[in-house]
Amino acid sequence: MGTLNINHELDDQIFNTINPLDPEEFRRQGHKIVNFLADYYQNIEQYPVCSQVNLGYLQKIVPNSAPNNPESLEKILKDVERNIIPGLTHWQSPNFFAYFPSSGSTAGFLGEMLSVGFNVVGFNWISSPAATELESIVMDWFGKMLNLPNCFLFASGGGGVLQGTTCEAMLCTIVATRDQMLRKISRENFGKLVVYASDQTHFSLKKAAHIAGIDPGNFRVIPTTKASEYTLCPKSLRLAILNDLKEGNVPLFLCATIGTTSTTSVDPLRSLCETAKEFGIWVHVDAAYAGSACICPEFQVFLDGVENANSFSLNAHKWFFSTLDCCCLWVKDPSALTNALSTNPECLRNKATELNQVIDYKDWQIALSRRFRALKLWLVLRSYGVTNLRNLIRSHVNMAKHFEGLIAMDKRFEIFVPRKFAMVCFRISPLVLSQVSTKFDDEKEVNMFNTRLVESINSCGKLYLTHGVVGRTYIIRFAIGASLTHYRHVDIAWKVIQDHANALLNQGYV
Numbered sequence: 001m002g003t004l005n006i007n008h009e010l011d012d013q014i015f016n017t018i019n020p021l022d023p024e025e026f027r028r029q030g031h032k033i034v035n036f037l038a039d040y041y042q043n044i045e046q047y048p049v050c051s052q053v054n055l056g057y058l059q060k061i062v063p064n065s066a067p068n069n070p071e072s073l074e075k076i077l078k079d080v081e082r083n084i085i086p087g088l089t090h091w092q093s094p095n096f097f098a099y100f101p102s103s104g105s106t107a108g109f110l111g112e113m114l115s116v117g118f119n120v121v122g123f124n125w126i127s128s129p130a131a132t133e134l135e136s137i138v139m140d141w142f143g144k145m146l147n148l149p150n151c152f153l154f155a156s157g158g159g160g161v162l163q164g165t166t167c168e169a170m171l172c173t174i175v176a177t178r179d180q181m182l183r184k185i186s187r188e189n190f191g192k193l194v195v196y197a198s199d200q201t202h203f204s205l206k207k208a209a210h211i212a213g214i215d216p217g218n219f220r221v222i223p224t225t226k227a228s229e230y231t232l233c234p235k236s237l238r239l240a241i242l243n244d245l246k247e248g249n250v251p252l253f254l255c256a257t258i259g260t261t262s263t264t265s266v267d268p269l270r271s272l273c274e275t276a277k278e279f280g281i282w283v284h285v286d287a288a289y290a291g292s293a294c295i296c297p298e299f300q301v302f303l304d305g306v307e308n309a310n311s312f313s314l315n316a317h318k319w320f321f322s323t324l325d326c327c328c329l330w331v332k333d334p335s336a337l338t339n340a341l342s343t344n345p346e347c348l349r350n351k352a353t354e355l356n357q358v359i360d361y362k363d364w365q366i367a368l369s370r371r372f373r374a375l376k377l378w379l380v381l382r383s384y385g386v387t388n389l390r391n392l393i394r395s396h397v398n399m400a401k402h403f404e405g406l407i408a409m410d411k412r413f414e415i416f417v418p419r420k421f422a423m424v425c426f427r428i429s430p431l432v433l434s435q436v437s438t439k440f441d442d443e444k445e446v447n448m449f450n451t452r453l454v455e456s457i458n459s460c461g462k463l464y465l466t467h468g469v470v471g472r473t474y475i476i477r478f479a480i481g482a483s484l485t486h487y488r489h490v491d492i493a494w495k496v497i498q499d500h501a502n503a504l505l506n507q508g509y510v
Contacts, residue, residue, distance in 0.1 A: 018070060029073050036077055037109075040085075041092065044484070048461025049093045053086055089464065094484035097493060098466040100261070100289045100423075101396075101481025105321035107383035111376025112323045121369050125358035126350045128372070132359055135162055135374035138381065142316075143330055145295045145386055149307040152330040159334045161364040162373040164325040166288045167204035168366060169313040172329070174212040174253055176336040177282035177310070181252055193252040194218045194244050198232035198267070200260040200470070202286060209253075218249065229417055230263050230470055232256060234271040241279050253282045256309070258302050259290025262468030262475070263417045263425050266290070270305025283309040288327070290421050292319040293397070296390045299421075310336075319393065319422075319481050322380050326373050338363040396422040396480045399490050403478060406494045412501065416475045423479040425468065428453065428501060436505070447474035449504070456500045463493045 019025070061083055091102045122131030139160025140153050150156040163169045174195065182190060195209045199221050209219050220240050224230040241251050254276045256267040269285065276283045285306060291314025293299045306312060313329040316322040331337060342363040344353075352358045362368050384392070400422040407413045407426050414429040427450045433440035440446055451474055454465050468475050480490065 032073055032077065036080075041484070044090055044093050045095065047085065047088075047090050047093070049090050049095045049464040050098075050458050050461065051087050051089045052459075052461055058083065058087060092482060092484060093464075094482055094486065094489040095463040095493060096482050096485075097478050097480060098464040099477075100318050100479055102317060102324055103319055103321050103481050103483050104323055105380060105384075105483055107379040108321050108323045108376050111379035114379070115372040115375045118372060118375075120372050122372055123362035123368050123370055124348055124350070124360035125352055131370075131372045131374065132361060134372075134378055135361065136160070136359055138374050138377045139328065139330065141381060142328060142377070146291070146303070147294075147297075147300050148303070148312065148330060151307065151332050152312060157334075158330060158332045159359070160328060160330040161337075161361055162377070163313070163327040163329050163365060165204070165327050166202065166286060166313055166315060167208050169311075169327050169329040170205050170208035170255065170284060170286070171211055172337055172341065172365060173282065173284045173311045173331070174208055174214070176331075176340045177253055178212055178214075179340040180282075180336055181250065185250060189250060191215050192218070192248065192250045194220060194249045195252060196220045196222065196237060196240060196254045196281070198222050198224050198230075198257070198260075200224055200230050200232075200262060200265060201255050201257055202261055202288065205255050205286070214252075220244070224265075224471075226417070226471055230260065230265045232267045232272060234268060234275050237272060238275050241275070241281070245279075251279050251281050253284065255284050255286055258285060258287035258294075259421060261289070262470050262477070264290060264420050264423050265417070266302045266420060268305075269303070270308070273305050273308035277308060282311070285309045285312040287312065288315040289318050290314075291328075292316065293393050293421050295386065296393060302420075316377055316380075319396075320377075320380065321384070321389070321392070321483065322376050326377060328377075334364065341365065343368065392483075393422075396485070399480045399485065399487060400424055400478075402487060403480070403490050403494065406491070410498065416470075416473070422481055423477060425475045425477055427473075427475050443472065447472075450474050450476060453497075453501055453504060456504060457496060460496070460500070462496050 090096060092104050120128040120131055122128040125132045136154055136159065139162070140155070143153050143160060152158040152160070154160075163172065178193060181193065190213065193214055195205070195214050195218065197205050197220065201221075206219055210216065222232060222236045222240055224232060237254070244251055254272065256269055256272050258266050258269070273283050287294065290299075290302070291312075294303055310333070311329060311331045313327055314320075316326040316328055317324040353360055361370055381389075400419055403424050404415060404419055407415055407424070412428055412432045413426050416425040416427055419425075428446070430440060430443070430446045433446055433449060440449070451467070454467055454476055458464055466477055468477055478493075
């Protein structure tokens, strides 16, 4: 008994020395973190947008083992400012025009703070009823904003779930239709399953198909052309399907895209779905980037035919002011997911689940544990409202139109494909370059010049651009969507682009 008392006293001493979750210390340190981040955003334009550090820089300045004794938050934040921030590429910078946006917001950050603060593990309804019920509510809210057909909403037998990323959403849907099909044709024919995509489909589909066990030789990549604005041709899809049937293969899954990565092209959804339906193929619509724009009625034309798809996803962490990660997936038939992904161990048994009265989201995803992602989406929707969210997206589209106008006034540049959303694809015109030097009659030399231009721009730190390659042509992507970006940033960026183009031409690179 005396030994037990001694242990209790030692434990009390430890907790008096350090309590990992002391409310008052949390309040004090939390205020410091919020102030630190507020200062960061206030001064974000002073940093190079793309990190300028060398490979392995951090290993040289951080100790090679963890500290034995506690260090103060003040000291840690000084190290963040001195050592971590220089190694960041500043995705929230108003001068970030690379990749696709990861648009942050106060509501998104605070929703994330609430989610992390509660730190619930909402794998099933009983583990945190509010986490499950709020998720189903906000997914129906969002679906209605997009004007998705009722068949994707809970009231009509469909439903939505928050995944981490598009790759997870694709993997879940491939696994769902894979198991549906194998129940019909038996697992002996697993190796005959075929997945279809275009050469513009996001590469995460190939990864998802690989994880799902699809034979890499049965991943069909259908070429696109500039004449069709790099969209997937239904006739080409049909030919690929017929050829597979002739070879004894089993067409399984098609991914159509609304807003491709390289050019934001939009596949002809209605005709693709009609072709797929004829052959019993699951159609997933990947609208990771551009789906958010479809809350605006003028962009909902791009959803024409979605009622014939089986699943639809978008990333709210791209262009909907919700922090990473927040991928929204809707399905017509949730049982396709739950039949493939359900786990029912004894330790998770409860009356609500056994009576089929509730949604257990663990059975809608790959992982068992899950975060309370719905909170941040709920805060974004409530804090800004549908009208303001639409206007924010429209403001980015209008800035992209403005950038197009700037390009049009400089005949050395050309817009490579028509703009559809808030990204402009352009390059130095081959015609102009060929007038400077005959070597630019070679497309490879044109590509190299534009490559050098992007490298030069990014190395200066004033803005950050990324590129795409379509049909062997190197193009420069200018994606507007950072929450802090305004017209003046677009104007400054264009001036930087022009200055670097002038410098390359004048340096005799040609």
